[in-house]
Amino acid sequence: MxxxxxxxxxxxxxxxxxxxxxxxxxxxPHWTPAVDIYEDNEKFxxxxxxxxxxxxxxxVKVEGSVLxxxxxxxxxxxxxxxxxxxxxxxxxxxxxxxxxxxxDKEKISATLKDGILTVIIPKKREFIIRHxxxxxxx
Numbered sequence: 001m002x003x004x005x006x007x008x009x010x011x012x013x014x015x016x017x018x019x020x021x022x023x024x025x026x027x028x029p030h031w032t033p034a035v036d037i038y039e040d041n042e043k044f045x046x047x048x049x050x051x052x053x054x055x056x057x058x059x060v061k062v063e064g065s066v067l068x069x070x071x072x073x074x075x076x077x078x079x080x081x082x083x084x085x086x087x088x089x090x091x092x093x094x095x096x097x098x099x100x101x102x103x104d105k106e107k108i109s110a111t112l113k114d115g116i117l118t119v120i121i122p123k124k125r126e127f128i129i130r131h132x133x134x135x136x137x138x
Contacts, residue, residue, distance in 0.1 A: 031073070031089035037097070041129050044103065044121040048095065051115035052088070060110045060119060062099070067108075069117065070094040102127035 038045040048069055050058065058071040073090050099105070099121065107122045 030092045030094070033069075033093050033095065035069075035095055042123055044100075044123070046097065046117075046119040046121065048117040048119075049115065050093075050112065050117050053112075053115070053117075055112050058110075058112065058117060060108075060117070062105050062108060065099050065101070067097045067099055067119070067121070068094070069097075069119070 034049045036047045038047075046067070046069075050071070050073070053071055053073045057074070058069070061068050070093060072092050075090050102123050104122045104124045108119065110117060110119045112118075
């Protein structure tokens with residue numbers, strides 16, 4: 001039950017912060033990348049869709065108990081003679097996620113492959129579920 005409530009509050013708080021801090025970037029063109037969050041026994045996995053964003057234009061950091069993913073997606077062409085249609089969002093992005101106390105901040109890692117940023121957030125050893133084998137009498 002507590003685990004379910006933790007996940008529910010994790011997403012609710014994340015959405016609240018995204019709306020609260022949206023004004024921070026209001027004066028710049030910005031967009032919001034789609035993010036999926038998974039969990040297994042040993043870690044949380046955050047995957048963000050960042051097609052067209054270069055590795056050097058992404059920043060991943062932890063401030064206190066908040067994971068921040070931010071960066072910039074630039075136009076593929078800085079000069080347009082004639083623009084017929086612009087549908088791909090560009091500009092700055094910022095996503096914030098409240099981290100659980102059960103994570104190991106020192107071991108967080110991030111990789112970018114095929115336009116997907118994957119952030120691995122390991123859990124502390126004491127929060128990893130350990131299965132104990134039950135043995136019968138001999």
